[in-house]
Amino acid sequence: ETGVTQTPRHLVMGMTNKKSLKCEQHLGHNAMYWYKQSAKKPLELMFVYNFKEQTENNSVPSRFSPECPNSSHLFLHLHTLQPEDSALYLCASSPRRTSGRGETQYFGPGTRLLVL
Amino acid sequence: AQTVTQSQPEMSVQEAETVTLSCTYDTSESDYYLFWYKQPPSRQMILVIRQEAYKQQNATENRFSVNFQKAAKSFSLKISDSQLGDAAMYFCAYQGEYGNKLVFGAGTILRVKS
Numbered sequence: 308e309t310g311v312t313q314t315p316r317h318l319v320m321g322m323t324n325k326k327s328l329k330c331e332q333h334l335g336h337n338a339m340y341w342y343k344q345s346a347k348k349p350l351e352l353m354f355v356y357n358f359k360e361q362t363e364n365n366s367v368p369s370r371f372s373p374e375c376p377n378s379s380h381l382f383l384h385l386h387t388l389q390p391e392d393s394a395l396y397l398c399a400s401s402p403r404r405t406s407g408r409g410e411t412q413y414f415g416p417g418t419r420l421l422v423l
Numbered sequence: 424a425q426t427v428t429q430s431q432p433e434m435s436v437q438e439a440e441t442v443t444l445s446c447t448y449d450t451s452e453s454d455y456y457l458f459w460y461k462q463p464p465s466r467q468m469i470l471v472i473r474q475e476a477y478k479q480q481n482a483t484e485n486r487f488s489v490n491f492q493k494a495a496k497s498f499s500l501k502i503s504d505s506q507l508g509d510a511a512m513y514f515c516a517y518q519g520e521y522g523n524k525l526v527f528g529a530g531t532i533l534r535v536k537s
Contacts, residue, residue, distance in 0.1 A: 338523055349427070350514060350527040363524055397468065407523030409456045409475060414468035 309333050311415035313398050319421045320388065328383040328418045330398030337403035339381040340412065341373060344395040356381060357403055388422045395419050425450045427517050429528035436505045437536050443490075444500045444531050446515030456518040457491070457498045458525070463511040471513070474498065502533075510535045 311332045320326050332339065341353040355363035356375040370392075372384040381398055399412040426449045436442035448457070459471040474482045474491050481489050486506075490499045502509055515528040 347529075349529045352524055352526075355522075355524060357523070362522065395466070399468075401523060403523065408518060408520075409473065410523065411470045411473070412525065414460075416465070416467045 311398060311400055311413050313396075313415035313418050315418060316416065317419045317421075319423065320385070321423050322388060322390070324388075325384070325386040327385065328396055328398075328420075330381040330383075330415055332379055332381075332398075332400035332413070332415075334400060334402075334413060336400035336413070337378050338401045338407055338410075339375060339378070340399040340401075341381065341383055342397040342399065344397055344417070346394075350397070353383075357407065385420075388420075390422050393420055393422045425452070425517050425519055425526050427515055427526050427528035429513075429515055429531050431531045432529070433532045433534070435534045435536060436502070436509075438507060439504055441501060441503045442505055442533065444502075444513050444515075444533065446498045446500070446528055448496050448498065448515075448517050450496070450517065450519065452520045454520050457489075458516040458518070459487070459489070459498075459500045460514045460516060460527075461509075461511045462514065462530075463508075468514070472500065505535050507535050507537060509533060 314329045339356045343351045353367045354373045374382040395417045397417045398415040401410040401412045428447045455476045457474045461471045462468045472484045486503045488501045512530045514530045516525045
């Protein structure tokens, strides 16, 4: 596999379920990101991890819990979600060679989540 | 907080013609980066072009070029010789002086007619 992969590609869950989204990057990058893409809203940054440390939490509700066990893997654990959390969840990575500024972010194909 | 505005929800262009997508942003910072990303129907977002605020020269990548007007806080994308494969959602994004966080606009859907 090359680039940034995400699994599953589609997920349907009930409000009481617990599920996890997985992201893996095969690019040797040191920064990883979770974004939420809802219909008719701008892409929203959720979390940033630099060298496995969370450096940004964009006021995300605690029902979303990220985990970054190493620089190649990023998870988003979901529990007791609401229907308004239905969206496309995108993962991205970037090299983070120095400050990370100006670097291209490489995106995965996304997980389409539907909360019933 | 910085904001990015794309005022055109949807644009259409005839194949082989030129189209310009608009983007404005609001910031008090002097050093920043601006990006255009493309999201085709397959959903994988890719970088189209990047501009550093300190560089006077407008960035160009093959058929894609930008018109960067720093004083006006405007960053438009021009696509020349449009192709069917250019049909996608285009996002303008801002990255500030600190960190690697991106702020995205709402996007513009570009349709290319044959």
